[in-house]
Amino acid sequence: xxxxxxxxxxxxxxxxxxxxxxxxxxxxxxxxxxxxxxxxxxxxxxxxxxxxxxxxxxxxxxxxxxxxxxxxxxxxxxxxxxxxxxxxxxxxxxxxxxxxxxxxxxxxxxxxxxxxxxx
Amino acid sequence: xxxxxxxxxxxxxxxxxxxxxxxxxxxxxxxxxxxxxxxxxxxxxxxxxxxxxxxxxxxxxxxxxxxxxxxxxxxxxxxxxxxxxxxxxxxxxxxxxxxxxxxxxxxxxxxxxxxxxxxxxxxxxxxxxxxxxxxxxxxxxxxxxxxxxxxxxxxxxxxxxxxxxxxxxxxxxxxxxxxxxxxxxxxxxxxxxxxxxxxxxxxxxxxxxxxxxxxxxxxxxxx
Numbered sequence: 001x002x003x004x005x006x007x008x009x010x011x012x013x014x015x016x017x018x019x020x021x022x023x024x025x026x027x028x029x030x031x032x033x034x035x036x037x038x039x040x041x042x043x044x045x046x047x048x049x050x051x052x053x054x055x056x057x058x059x060x061x062x063x064x065x066x067x068x069x070x071x072x073x074x075x076x077x078x079x080x081x082x083x084x085x086x087x088x089x090x091x092x093x094x095x096x097x098x099x100x101x102x103x104x105x106x107x108x109x110x111x112x113x114x115x116x117x118x119x
Numbered sequence: 120x121x122x123x124x125x126x127x128x129x130x131x132x133x134x135x136x137x138x139x140x141x142x143x144x145x146x147x148x149x150x151x152x153x154x155x156x157x158x159x160x161x162x163x164x165x166x167x168x169x170x171x172x173x174x175x176x177x178x179x180x181x182x183x184x185x186x187x188x189x190x191x192x193x194x195x196x197x198x199x200x201x202x203x204x205x206x207x208x209x210x211x212x213x214x215x216x217x218x219x220x221x222x223x224x225x226x227x228x229x230x231x232x233x234x235x236x237x238x239x240x241x242x243x244x245x246x247x248x249x250x251x252x253x254x255x256x257x258x259x260x261x262x263x264x265x266x267x268x269x270x271x272x273x274x275x276x277x278x279x280x281x282x283x284x285x286x287x288x289x290x291x292x293x294x295x296x297x298x299x300x301x302x303x304x305x306x307x308x309x310x311x312x313x314x315x316x317x318x319x320x321x322x323x324x325x326x327x328x329x330x331x332x333x334x335x336x337x338x339x340x341x342x
Contacts (some may be wrong), residue, residue: 023123105131
């Protein structure tokens, strides 16, 4: 339920980069979210529509790229994709695991429109 | 009109993390060792803080930041009652403390006098895990009545911990809590995590925790 704070942050980052690019409008925002970061797409979208109003980002489409979580086994050095629930290493049964992927939570890029100034 | 793709590659939590770094500098300059104490509601956060104060009060000045979603000062009052400075941060309904809120809280405390600062986060196992506060360690108080499946259900909070407290061990005879299953879950998320089983009711295990904390504080001061 911390999507409100997260959405504020998305708006701030997108607006800042759009201003740096002298954009007149942001049309698309590409986000990368690992399976392990507890963010609910629908909630972000819900806050986004209200929050982006009257900003450069009004009407911008959010795109969520989900990254599958992968665990690394410290004993057999193998890697496996994490199912919905935590499980020991399927190859050797070890509990000594670290996260290899799935932690991501960043903005990859934005698509912006630039309107040349009228002469 | 032209459409351009702008590369961003910026962590969404970046703004919070930058303020967290400022908090850490503030705490280091004041010489205050700090703990971000997280737990579900009812795990015994405030009882655990009071027990810790009781064990260390001869040697250290201890400050407490209380994070609460509502302006109810029950917890802060309990800390003030034992003669230690406490400030309350109302999150205004937010489910967690963030670095900015802690920054505001730090300004209200006599930090240079404080040796140990305990930040009691909002009772919640999901959201606090996402917000780095800049404290020296993250600590979770888990408790026996919550059940042994919590590491499996709330993996993120276990992953960022330096210390795990398992509270209410006095209730083990009455509750079907499989300690091995619980600890296997913890091991998969945070191998070798420092763990203390305690009972704030009987005092069992508190000394082992505070001995560890004394050493950890001394080690930080030497750096």
